Amino acid sequence: MSLVEIKDLQVHYPIRSGFFNRIHDYVYAVDGVSFEIEPGQTYGLIGETGSGKTTIGRSIIGLEKITSGKILFDGHDVSTKKERKAIDYNRDVQMIFQDSLSSLNPKKRIYDIIAEPLRNFEKLSDTEEKHRVRELLDTVGLGEDDLFKYPFEFSGGQRQRIGVARAISTNPKLVIADEPVSALDLSVQAQVLNYMQEIQSQFNISYLFISHDLGVVRHMCDSMAIMHRGRFVELGTRDDIYNHPQHIYTKRLLAAIPDVNVDQRDAQRKHRKEVEKIFDTEQSRYYDKNGRVLPLQKVSETHSVALPEDQVKGE
Amino acid sequence: MGEELLTINHLHTAFKRGTEYFDAVDDVSLKIHKDEILAIVGESGCGKTTLAKSIIGLHDLKRTKITGNIKFQDQELVGASPEKFDQLRGSDMGMIFQDPLAALNPLMRVEDQVREVLDYHTDYSATKKHKIVLKLLDQVGLENPERVARQFPHELSGGMRQRIIIAIAIACKPELIIADEPTTALDVTIQAQILDLLRSIQAQNHAGIILITHDLGVVADTADEVVVMYAGQVVERGTVFQIFNHPLHPYTRSLLKSIPQAEHEGDRLYAIEGAVPSLAKMPHDGCRFAPRIPWIPESAHEKTPTMHEPEEGHYVLCTCYQTFKFENGEAV
Numbered sequence: 001m002s003l004v005e006i007k008d009l010q011v012h013y014p015i016r017s018g019f020f021n022r023i024h025d026y027v028y029a030v031d032g033v034s035f036e037i038e039p040g041q042t043y044g045l046i047g048e049t050g051s052g053k054t055t056i057g058r059s060i061i062g063l064e065k066i067t068s069g070k071i072l073f074d075g076h077d078v079s080t081k082k083e084r085k086a087i088d089y090n091r092d093v094q095m096i097f098q099d100s101l102s103s104l105n106p107k108k109r110i111y112d113i114i115a116e117p118l119r120n121f122e123k124l125s126d127t128e129e130k131h132r133v134r135e136l137l138d139t140v141g142l143g144e145d146d147l148f149k150y151p152f153e154f155s156g157g158q159r160q161r162i163g164v165a166r167a168i169s170t171n172p173k174l175v176i177a178d179e180p181v182s183a184l185d186l187s188v189q190a191q192v193l194n195y196m197q198e199i200q201s202q203f204n205i206s207y208l209f210i211s212h213d214l215g216v217v218r219h220m221c222d223s224m225a226i227m228h229r230g231r232f233v234e235l236g237t238r239d240d241i242y243n244h245p246q247h248i249y250t251k252r253l254l255a256a257i258p259d260v261n262v263d264q265r266d267a268q269r270k271h272r273k274e275v276e277k278i279f280d281t282e283q284s285r286y287y288d289k290n291g292r293v294l295p296l297q298k299v300s301e302t303h304s305v306a307l308p309e310d311q312v313k314g315e
Numbered sequence: 316m317g318e319e320l321l322t323i324n325h326l327h328t329a330f331k332r333g334t335e336y337f338d339a340v341d342d343v344s345l346k347i348h349k350d351e352i353l354a355i356v357g358e359s360g361c362g363k364t365t366l367a368k369s370i371i372g373l374h375d376l377k378r379t380k381i382t383g384n385i386k387f388q389d390q391e392l393v394g395a396s397p398e399k400f401d402q403l404r405g406s407d408m409g410m411i412f413q414d415p416l417a418a419l420n421p422l423m424r425v426e427d428q429v430r431e432v433l434d435y436h437t438d439y440s441a442t443k444k445h446k447i448v449l450k451l452l453d454q455v456g457l458e459n460p461e462r463v464a465r466q467f468p469h470e471l472s473g474g475m476r477q478r479i480i481i482a483i484a485i486a487c488k489p490e491l492i493i494a495d496e497p498t499t500a501l502d503v504t505i506q507a508q509i510l511d512l513l514r515s516i517q518a519q520n521h522a523g524i525i526l527i528t529h530d531l532g533v534v535a536d537t538a539d540e541v542v543v544m545y546a547g548q549v550v551e552r553g554t555v556f557q558i559f560n561h562p563l564h565p566y567t568r569s570l571l572k573s574i575p576q577a578e579h580e581g582d583r584l585y586a587i588e589g590a591v592p593s594l595a596k597m598p599h600d601g602c603r604f605a606p607r608i609p610w611i612p613e614s615a616h617e618k619t620p621t622m623h624e625p626e627e628g629h630y631v632l633c634t635c636y637q638t639f640k641f642e643n644g645e646a647v
Contacts, residue, residue, distance in 0.1 A: 048502040048503075048504065048505075049473065049502055155590050156359070157590070158590075185358040185359055185529055186529065186570055186574065187358065187569065187570065187573045187586055187587035188358070188586075188590070189573070189584075190573040190575075190584035190585060190586035190587075191586040193575075194583055194584055194586055212502060212503070214503070215574070215575045216575055218575065218577065219575035219584065242577070253503060253504065255507075256503040256504045256506065256507040257503055257532065258507070258510075258530070258532030258533050258535060258536035258537075259532060259535065259536065260531055260535045260571065260574060261535065262555050262556055262559040262560065263560070265535060265536055268536070269511075269536070276507075
């Protein structure tokens with residue numbers, strides 16, 4: 001059974017205006033998405049700014065009120081606060097944020113930052129707590145002498161690792177990582193991703209990995225979904241998405257990634273321009289009259305694409 | 316290759332901390348020609364932006380000491396007066412910043428912001444300026460320039476704002492454009508468009524562009540020449556093909572190795588141990604990258620690292636590149 005099951009999730013924000021401040025329209029931030037996360041797996045959510053990927057993450061953890069749809073965790077519905085409380089959901093689901101500096105309290109020491117979730121959810125004695133915090137710091141490669149420092153004393157990569165340590169302190173089953181490495185340099189990004197993978201295999205944690213970086217998602221995720229305008233345009237395994245993309249938007253995204261292979265750069269540039277041209281001329285076929293992404297069609301066991309019906313064919 | 320545009324010789328930029336000065340840019344020499352895109356790469360804290368600010372004169376001289384030579388169009392920029400820089404900035408040098416929202420005035424309409432440069436540097440009539448502004452907005456690929464000209468920055472998307480910044484930077488057809496992380500805050504598809512735009516502007520204006528970035532993909536896609544900086548020093552310099560096809564310095568090789576690669580999906584990524592040393596802890600002698608490759612014996616490094624030129628136009632600092640191997644024995 002999958003750990004998390006999202007069924008037709010919708011999050012709409014009302015737009016109010018006029019004298020009585022009446023609702024006259026909605027922003028369809030998330031407009032009917034369904035997917036599943038298996039235990040111990042990393043699921044990637046890819047999308048550009050404003051596509052609604054962060055809103056999905058926030059809805060799952062309960063920071064966003066959902067308009068309709070269902071979020072099932074281990075078979076339990078967790079759409080409302082009461083239901084979440086009943087199954088200790090807030091302990092089992094944790095989050096890693098993009099900006100490590102603003103997500104750590106500047107007035108607290110690292111020891112207290114990491115111990116906070118423990119104090120909320122687990123009744124540990126002082127020595128047990130100390131032992132556990134040390135263990136956690138050790139898992140992310142920080143030492144004894146970092147225990148009583150403040151967040152500003154660390155580099156960006158170290159701070160992000162502290163965020164990881166805090167997220168895993170209660171032995172969660174699911175960690176939502178919202179752009180965990182976008183603010184980091186290349187070599188530091190590698191450190192944080194390595195720790196995330198190690199921890200995953202050690203504790204069998206599932207990740208929901210939200211990112212706009214297609215290279216990082218390819219490295220981290222087994223299956224993934226591409227989002228555009230609040231809906232999924234393509235959903236499948238790594239191989240489906242990167243080697244057999246079918247939706248015009250996915251192709252455009254993939255073509256836009258700058259490649260480090262300098263010998264191919266003119267060819268790559270030409271390819272990108274061609275895809276861009278096709279996107280301009282053909283995009284109306286992939287979206288309905290209101291600019292909404294078409295419903296997903298299954299093209300193989302694992303692969304679904306929002307294609308017009310006449311284009312559906314197996315692989 | 317076009318004529319020489321900017322020459323930097325032995326530039327040191329030192330910041331004052333307490334009573335002491337610390338070199339954030341340490342002995343940097345480089346050249347940029349017309350019609351050339353020079354990329355400066357490195358991690359945060361390596362001095363890329365400090366170098367750019369030294370060129371364009373944005374440092375607070377009370378707290379900064381700049382020594383060395385920066386020669387731009389036969390003028391010496393080190394020690395030049397603020398008035399001199401006022402005259403150069405905007406007309407001969409344009410700058411594109413990372414965060415377009417922070418670089419634009421939220422209370423001014425787009426037209427007024429673009430026209431400000433023209434007001435300062437030219438004495439055209441109001442109608443001519445209006446025409447130029449619309450032409451610039453069109454040139455940077457904004458649809459319906461008249462409408463955009465009347466809008467405020469908050470009404471525009473990130474990509475459009477960055478286009479406005481570029482329009483401001485090229486308003487007086489500068490010889491040199493410094494772009495500091497111009498696409499870091501943008502989505503990949505917008506990034507591709509902005510990079511195409513920079514290239515087309517360069518082709519039209521024959522400007523030299525200094526592109527500062529930490530994204531090696533962007534460098535490989537856009538640059539002609541590459542300068543790799545580490546801890547305030549230039550550790551490697553060469554053409555984009557030399558740097559990406561035959562990287563020499565251990566730092567360059569490590570950076571390239573830590574990119575997630577398609578062929579090695581799911582494997583452990585290569586991570587460089589440790590971090591860039593902070594200004595106050597910067598070692599004074601020896602190879603600055605040595606602490607991050609501890610398995611390389613001390614004898615492989617030079618006591619006082621110097622620039623070597625193993626192939627024409629390809630420079631590398633310190634001798635450690637000759638014997639460098641990764642911990643697992645691989646050379647690249």
